Amino acid sequence: xxxxxxxxxxxxxxxxxxxxxxxxxxxxxxxxxxxxxxxxxxxxxxxxxxxxxxxxxxxxxxxxxxxxxxxxxxxxxxxxxxxxxxxxxxxxxxxxxxxxxxxxxxxxxxxxxxxxxxxxxxxxxxxxxxxxxxxxxxxxxxxxxxxxxxxxxxxxxxxxxxxxxxxxxxxxxxxxxxxxxxxxxxxxxxxxxxxxxxxxxxxxxxxxxxxxxxxxxxxxxxxxxxxxxxxxxxxxxxxxxxxxxxxxxxxxxxxxxxxxxxxxxxxxxxxxxxxxxxxxxxxxxxxxxxxxxxxxxxxxxxxxxxxxxxxxxxxxxxxxxxxxxxxxxxx
Numbered sequence: 001x002x003x004x005x006x007x008x009x010x011x012x013x014x015x016x017x018x019x020x021x022x023x024x025x026x027x028x029x030x031x032x033x034x035x036x037x038x039x040x041x042x043x044x045x046x047x048x049x050x051x052x053x054x055x056x057x058x059x060x061x062x063x064x065x066x067x068x069x070x071x072x073x074x075x076x077x078x079x080x081x082x083x084x085x086x087x088x089x090x091x092x093x094x095x096x097x098x099x100x101x102x103x104x105x106x107x108x109x110x111x112x113x114x115x116x117x118x119x120x121x122x123x124x125x126x127x128x129x130x131x132x133x134x135x136x137x138x139x140x141x142x143x144x145x146x147x148x149x150x151x152x153x154x155x156x157x158x159x160x161x162x163x164x165x166x167x168x169x170x171x172x173x174x175x176x177x178x179x180x181x182x183x184x185x186x187x188x189x190x191x192x193x194x195x196x197x198x199x200x201x202x203x204x205x206x207x208x209x210x211x212x213x214x215x216x217x218x219x220x221x222x223x224x225x226x227x228x229x230x231x232x233x234x235x236x237x238x239x240x241x242x243x244x245x246x247x248x249x250x251x252x253x254x255x256x257x258x259x260x261x262x263x264x265x266x267x268x269x270x271x272x273x274x275x276x277x278x279x280x281x282x283x284x285x286x287x288x289x290x291x292x293x294x295x296x297x298x299x300x301x302x303x304x305x306x307x308x309x310x311x312x313x314x315x316x317x318x319x320x321x322x323x324x325x326x327x328x329x330x331x
Contacts, residue, residue, distance in 0.1 A: 044125075051229060064221075064253070104150055125285065153186060187216050214243070223264045247276055252290050298330070
C-alpha cells in the first residue's frame, strides 16, 4: 500500500482538475503585510488556493473570507485559556495517525497538508509527527481497527484528507473494506469549496465504488465562500449520492450575525448540504480575536430557530478535552 500525500490529476473536459495553485507568504508580501502580520505568517504560513482567493475582496479589510485567511498581529496575543493544544488529542492516539476519541468511530489523520490555512484552525500548531507518510506505516492503525469489532465508522481527516491522491485513498479503503464490522467512511474536507477541481472524475469513481457508505462533511463559514465552482463541485458530489453535511465555526466579524447565518443555511440547503454543526471556537493560541461570547451564540441560535425550518438550523456545539462526545448547547 503506497501513500504519497499528493493530489491525483485526472483528465475530464468539464472542469479544471489541476493541483491547487496557492498564494503563500511571498504573495502576502505583495499585499503589504505589516510587521505584526508578517510575524504571524512566520508562525503559521499564509496559504490560500487561488480559486478561493478569487472570492475575496482584497481591498476590503473586513471581507469575511479575507479575515479567515489573512495573518494578523492579533494572533501574537494569547489570553489565558488559549493554548497550542486546546483539545489535547495526543491522549487518544492508539497507533500512528489513529485517534480514538468517540465510541464506535476512529479518526485517521492521512496528512498534515491542507489547501488553505485558516487562521482559527485548532491544528495551527500541530507538527503532525504522528501521521504516517508511507503506506506500510499505516499497518499498526489498520490492524488496531481490524481487532476492534465495535468500530463501525472510519473518519478520514488531516490536514485535509483530499490532499492525498485518489490511488492512495483507494489503497486504504480497499484494506478497510475487508473488515466486515465497518459500515461508513466519513471525510472531513474543505476541498470542495476552496479547491473545487479536486472533486474530479477519478475521485468520484472511487467514491461511487466504495462499499462503505460515504459521508462528506465540508467546512463553510460564510455564504460568500460558495462560489460558482464550489457549488458545481457540491452538485457533482450530490449527484454521486453522497450524504453532505456542513460544519461551521462561529467567528467574530465573519459570521456572528443572524443575517449571515441564515443566508449560509439557505445556500447550503439549496446545494443539498445539511447544516450540521456550528462550533464555538476551539481556544487555540493565535485565534482569540475570533472568539464569540457563548451568550451571543445561544441568542443567535434562538433567532435562527424562529426564522428557519428545523432541518436548516445547525446544532451549536463545542469540543472539550477529555470529554467522550461533543457538547451540544441549548439555545
